[in-house]
Amino acid sequence: MTAELHEARAQAVLDELARQMPFLRKAAEAGDPPLRERMPALAAIAARLEELDGSDWLQSSVKGYVALSLEFLTLQRRLEQTGRYLLSNERDAFERVYSNPEVFSHYYLPGLLLSEALWPNHFAMNRLFVEAFVPKVPAGGRVLEVGVGTGYHLRELRERVPAMEYLGVDISELAVAFARRYADERGEGSMRFELANAAERIPAADGWADAAVCGEVLEHVEHPERLLSEIRRALKPRAPFFVTTVVFAANVDHIYMFDSADEIRELCRAGGWTLETDLVLPIYPTDSPDAVRRPMNYAALLRA
Numbered sequence: 279m280t281a282e283l284h285e286a287r288a289q290a291v292l293d294e295l296a297r298q299m300p301f302l303r304k305a306a307e308a309g310d311p312p313l314r315e316r317m318p319a320l321a322a323i324a325a326r327l328e329e330l331d332g333s334d335w336l337q338s339s340v341k342g343y344v345a346l347s348l349e350f351l352t353l354q355r356r357l358e359q360t361g362r363y364l365l366s367n368e369r370d371a372f373e374r375v376y377s378n379p380e381v382f383s384h385y386y387l388p389g390l391l392l393s394e395a396l397w398p399n400h401f402a403m404n405r406l407f408v409e410a411f412v413p414k415v416p417a418g419g420r421v422l423e424v425g426v427g428t429g430y431h432l433r434e435l436r437e438r439v440p441a442m443e444y445l446g447v448d449i450s451e452l453a454v455a456f457a458r459r460y461a462d463e464r465g466e467g468s469m470r471f472e473l474a475n476a477a478e479r480i481p482a483a484d485g486w487a488d489a490a491v492c493g494e495v496l497e498h499v500e501h502p503e504r505l506l507s508e509i510r511r512a513l514k515p516r517a518p519f520f521v522t523t524v525v526f527a528a529n530v531d532h533i534y535m536f537d538s539a540d541e542i543r544e545l546c547r548a549g550g551w552t553l554e555t556d557l558v559l560p561i562y563p564t565d566s567p568d569a570v571r572r573p574m575n576y577a578a579l580l581r582a
């Protein structure tokens with residue numbers, strides 16, 4: 279594939295965004311890292327979507343991104359007025375989102391996929407994932423992912439870790455279907471998926487995994503300390519673990535509220551994890567990373 283064709287696909291996403299919701303096209307320009315650095319990631323996602331969905335990919339994935347972004351803005355406003363997330367328990371999140379194709383398959387997961395390049399904070403966390411975590415995953419290693427979502431992290435891993443043995447655990451069969459398709463069955467290594475509530479039990483033996491990733495799930499469970507403890511049980515001692523979550527940032531399925539980055543660090547420390555490095559990314563650029571009850575993304579590389 280030529281570089282021009284690649285670039286043209288990313289530009290087609292931006293043009294479609296300008297057609298559907300001009301202010302979101304403008305918003306994509308803002309933030310750090312700048313849009314030009316995010317364009318190759320956008321082009322790679324677009325190329326994969328075109329491969330899977332032919333000519334339908336553009337309109338439908340941008341529609342998903344618009345719906346997810348607008349929902350975030352509405353729910354964030356509500357959160358800042360009420361101090362509470364919309365939902366407060368796992369059962370409601372499962373019924374409303376994870377088992378509901380109208381929400382999860384039609385706009386949430388396609389929108390989340392484009393956000394990996396279009397939202398600067400998601401892009402910055404993915405860069406940490408590729409630069410700091412992936413090199414620590416041994417070739418032929420066993421990787422546990424909790425909350426497979428779109429399959430974005432899985433695809434990144436499959437492109438970079440030779441002969442990986444992958445186990446993806448998710449509560450939603452809609453996510454597993456989406457991730458399996460996006461990440462592709464072909465290629466070296468193996469991939470296996472299990473449906474489970476990972477905060478209750480991860481279907482893996484003690485010390486099974488050489489590395490683990492859990493992107494944006496801690497805020498989706500009632501007891502994040504139980505989820506962290508299950509992941510630690512399934513990992514070998516001192517194995518690397520990449521985790522992301524949010525502070526005071528709304529989404530339709532967020533139920534556990536972290537008030538600050540320090541609260542997340544303390545939860546991990548109390549759970550026996552060693553912090554290697556982390557990234558605190560305020561959603562409003564004028565906020566300080568030390569702020570309390572301000573919306574932020576958080577990513578960390580830990581060791582079991």
Ligand SMILES: C[S@@+](CC[C@H](N)C(=O)[O-])C[C@H]1O[C@@H](n2cnc3c(N)ncnc32)[C@H](O)[C@@H]1O
Nearest residue numbers: 425426427448449450453475476477493494498
């Ligand atoms: C916001 S998505 C994040 C997806 C992806 N990891 C990422 O970073 O973009 C949350 C994912 O976690 C899954 N999930 C939520 N609660 C879960 C639980 N208790 N056990 C396993 N998976 C869960 C959802 O089905 C969804 O696929």
